Amino acid sequence: MMAQTQKHILLVDDNPLYLKMLNQAFDKAGFTCQTALSAQEGIDKLATYTPDAILSDYEMPDMNGVEFRQYLMQQPAHRDIPFIFLTGNNDTNLMSTGLDLQAVDYVIKDTPFKVIIAKLNNLLHTVQKQRELSEMEIKRAAAALNIKAVPDKAPQLTNIGIHFWHKSYQDIPGGDFIDFIETDNNYTFILLGDIMGKRWNAWFFTFTFLSYIRAAIRFSILSGEHSIAVILQKVNLIICQDDMLRDVLSSLSLVRINRQTGQLFYSGAGDIPLLHYNYAAAQLNQVSSSGLLLGLFADGSYDEQEITLAPHDRLFIFTDGMTDFATEKGSKSDYNRFALHLQQQLTHNPDFETLKQNLIPQPDALVDDCSIIQIHKYPQ
C-alpha cells in the first residue's frame, strides 16, 4: 500500500541488516525514514527531527525499547508521537507493558514488511482522523459562541477603501487577528495582530488580546484620549500585568482613520514594517515604528506617525506569513523579497482581488497564517 502523503518515520533497531531492509521497504512504500541503531541514537535524532511515527525494536542493548518509550513519555515534544514496538516474540507481558506506556501498537518482527507498513498506514490514518474530529469540535464550539479572530468583511468608508485577506496555516485557526472598530467620534481603528505561536495554542489567546485592545480603544476614546501610541501603551501594560498571559507575546499594527478628513495615524508593536505605495512616484516605502511586542516590557516605547495617502496610494499592513516561505532547502524569511514582488505587481495598478491572487504564496510554500490589509484613498 502506498502512503497517501509522504510521512516521516523514525526506525530504531540494533540489527543493521534488519534496519536496512525495513528502511528499504518503507522507502518503497513512499515513506521518508530516518534510522537509528540504538535508542540513544534515536533520542539524538529527535532533537532536530519530528517524525509522524516511531517504530522501535524492544530488545536492544543499553536502553531497550520500553526504556526508550519511558524516556520519550517524559518529553513533552515527543510523548504524543505514535509509537509502535517491534518485538521478537509473542511475549504478552511485554505487550501489556508496552500498551501501558501508551504505545499504540506492537508488531511481531517476523511479520511480513507489507503487513507492518499496512499497520502503520492504518495507524497514521486513524491519528489524522481523530485530529480532524477534535479540530472540527473546536471549530463548532467557536462558531456556536460567535467568536472570531478575523471579521467577515471590512467597513465601507466614504473616502478610504479597506480590503483584507486572511488564510490560516493548514486551515487551522492560528495567531493572526484582525479587527475594525468604529467609534462614534468619526474614528475607524484598523488592527492586525499576530500572537507569537501557531495553530490552536496561539488562536486561543487572540480573543484575550482582542478583548483588551477593543476595551482600551473604547475606554480611551470615551475619556478623550485619542493618541494611538498611548492606547498601545495601555494595552501593553494590561497584558504585562496579566499573569494568564505570562510569556504570551503579540505584534500589533494599529491604524486610526478619521472618517471625515481621511487623516490616518499608525503605531506599531513589534510588527513588521508597513509598506506605503506612492502611486505618483511608483515607489514602495517602508513605514517603521519603534514599539516593542505587546507583553514584552512594561515600557513598550510606542510612537505614532501620520501617514499621508495621496489618491491611488496604498498602505499595506501584513503579518510574517506573507514574507516567510518554504523552499526545498527549508523555510526562509525574506521581507525584501516580498516588498519587491509587491512593487512589481503594483506597477500594473491591479484591484485588490487581482493583487491578492498574485501575492498569495503557493499552498506548498505556506509556513504560517497569512494576513494582509490594504488601505487606499479614493480619488477626490
Added chain:
Amino acid sequence: MISIINEDKYLWADVNLTEANLSNANEFKALLIDLLNQKQKSIVLNMTQVTYIDSSFLGALVAGLKHAISMQFDIILVGLQPDIHDLIKLIRLDKVFKIYNDNSQVQ
C-alpha cells in the same frame, strides 16, 4: 538542542537546530529556563546553525530573555544568519537582545 561548550563568566552554548520552529520552541524554552536557574549566569547562544526562526521560536527566545532579566542576567545571541538578523531588526528585537557577529565580540 542546546549544547554547553564552555563556562566562565558566561555559559557558552550552541543551538543545534537548523529550523527553529513550533515543533521545538517549547522544549527550547524549558531548557533555556532550566539552564538559567541551574547556572545562575548569563547565556551566550551561538545561533550559527539556525537557518530559519518562526514566531513561535522567537517567542520562546524572548520568554527566556524575560526570565533572564528577572534574575538580572542576559541572553546574548551570536552568529545569527543574515535573514534572521534582518527579521530581528525589523521587529525591533535588536533593542532587547545583545547581538554580536561572533564570540570574540562578547565582553
